[in-house]
Amino acid sequence: MADIQTIGVIGAGQMGRGIAQVAAQAGLDVVLLDANLEMAQKSTERLGRALDRLVAKEKITIEERTEALARITPRSDYKDLAPCDFVVEAAPEREDIKLEIFTKLSEVTKKEAILASNTSSISITKIGACTDRPEKVIGMHFMNPVPVMKLVEIVRGLPTDDATFEATVALAKRFNKTTVAARDIPGFIVNRVLIPLINEACFALYEGLGTVEDIDVGVKLGLNHPMGPLELSDLIGLDTCLAIANVLHTELGDDKYRPCPLLKQHVAAGWLGRKAGRGFYTYDAQGKKA
Numbered sequence: 458m459a460d461i462q463t464i465g466v467i468g469a470g471q472m473g474r475g476i477a478q479v480a481a482q483a484g485l486d487v488v489l490l491d492a493n494l495e496m497a498q499k500s501t502e503r504l505g506r507a508l509d510r511l512v513a514k515e516k517i518t519i520e521e522r523t524e525a526l527a528r529i530t531p532r533s534d535y536k537d538l539a540p541c542d543f544v545v546e547a548a549p550e551r552e553d554i555k556l557e558i559f560t561k562l563s564e565v566t567k568k569e570a571i572l573a574s575n576t577s578s579i580s581i582t583k584i585g586a587c588t589d590r591p592e593k594v595i596g597m598h599f600m601n602p603v604p605v606m607k608l609v610e611i612v613r614g615l616p617t618d619d620a621t622f623e624a625t626v627a628l629a630k631r632f633n634k635t636t637v638a639a640r641d642i643p644g645f646i647v648n649r650v651l652i653p654l655i656n657e658a659c660f661a662l663y664e665g666l667g668t669v670e671d672i673d674v675g676v677k678l679g680l681n682h683p684m685g686p687l688e689l690s691d692l693i694g695l696d697t698c699l700a701i702a703n704v705l706h707t708e709l710g711d712d713k714y715r716p717c718p719l720l721k722q723h724v725a726a727g728w729l730g731r732k733a734g735r736g737f738y739t740y741d742a743q744g745k746k747a
C-alpha cells in the first residue's frame with residue numbers, strides 16, 4: 458500500500474491515547490475516535506499535558522509539541538475515519554465490542570486501509586472474519602505505557618497477507634518500537650507469560666503468602682522487575698487482566714489459567730486499579746500511590 462500518512466485510533470482510553478501520541482510524534486495525522494466525543498477531547502487535552510511534561514524535561518521542543526498536538530483530531534463519528542490509511546482499534550477487551558467495531562470499519566474505511574487491533578488476547582482471525590478484508594487485518598499489540606515501552610507484538614491472523622504484515626512492522630518502526638511476531642494463539646507471547654504471573658501473585662495474596670507490598674517487593678527486587686505484579690496489574694487495569702485471564706482459560710481450556718477469585722472480587726467491587734483510584738493500592742487524582 459502507499460505511504461501511511463493518516464491513522465485512525467479507536468478508543469481514547471490509556472492505550473488509545475498512548476498510540477495517538479506516538480503516532481503524532483512520528484509525524485502522522487491522527488483521528489482519535491471514541492464513542493463519546495467529550496472523552497476523545499479530554500483525552501487529547503491529557504495527551505497535550507503528557508507532551509508538556511516532555512517539553513519540561515527537554516525531550517522535545519515546544520514547536521514539536523505544538524505540531525504533534527495539531528495533528529490529532531478528536532472525533533466520535535466513524536465516517537471521519539474515511540481518510541485513514543491505517544486504523545488501530547484500542548477499545549475495551551471484549552470480543553462483542555471489537556467485532557462490532559471491525560464490522561463498522563469495513564463500511565467506512567478505504568478498501569486498501571489496513572485494520573489493526575491492539576487486542577491483548579482475542580483472536581485476530583476471528584476479528585478479521587467479520588470484515589470485508591481479512592487479509593488486511595492484523596494484531597498490533599502495544600504495551601502500557603505506550604510512549605515508554607519499546608515493544609509492539611505483531612500478530613498475523615490466518616488470512617493476513619505479507620504486505621499487511623510488512624507495512625505494520627514498518628509503521629511500528631516509525632514509532633521507534635521493536636517488534637516481535639507472535640502466532641494468533643490466545644494471549645500471544647507477552648500475555649501468555651504475564652497474565653499467569655499476575656494471576657499467581659493474586660493467588661499468593663489470596664492464600665496469605667504475604668502482604669500486597671511483600672509480594673510486589675519480593676518480585677521486584679528478587680527477580681529484578683521494574684515493578685511488582687500487583688502494582689503492574691493496577692497499571693494495566695484489573696478488568697483487562699481478568700478479561701485476558703478469562704480468554705486464556707476458556708480458549709486454551711486448561712484450568713491452570715483459571716482467574717483467582719480475589720481478582721474477580723476486585724473487579725466486581727469496581728477496584729479496577731490506577732484508573733479507578735483503587736486496585737491493590739489506592740491512588741490520588743494524579744494517579745500517584747496514596
Ligand code: CAA
Binds near residue numbers: 602647648684689
Ligand atoms: N506515560 C508516559 N511516560 C511515562 C508514564 C506514562 N504513563 N509512566 C512513566 N513514564 C515515563 C516517565 O516520565 C519517565 O521518563 P524519563 O525517564 O524520561 O524521566 C520514565 O517513564 C520512568 O518513569 P518513572 O521514573 O516515573 O518511574 P519508573 O522508573 O518506575 O518507570 C514504568 C515507570 C516505566 C511504568 C516502569 O515501572 C515499568 O517499566 N513498569 C513495567 C511496565 C510494564 O511491564 N508494562 C507492560 C504491561 S503489559 C501490557 O501492557 C500488555 C497487556 O496487554 C496487558
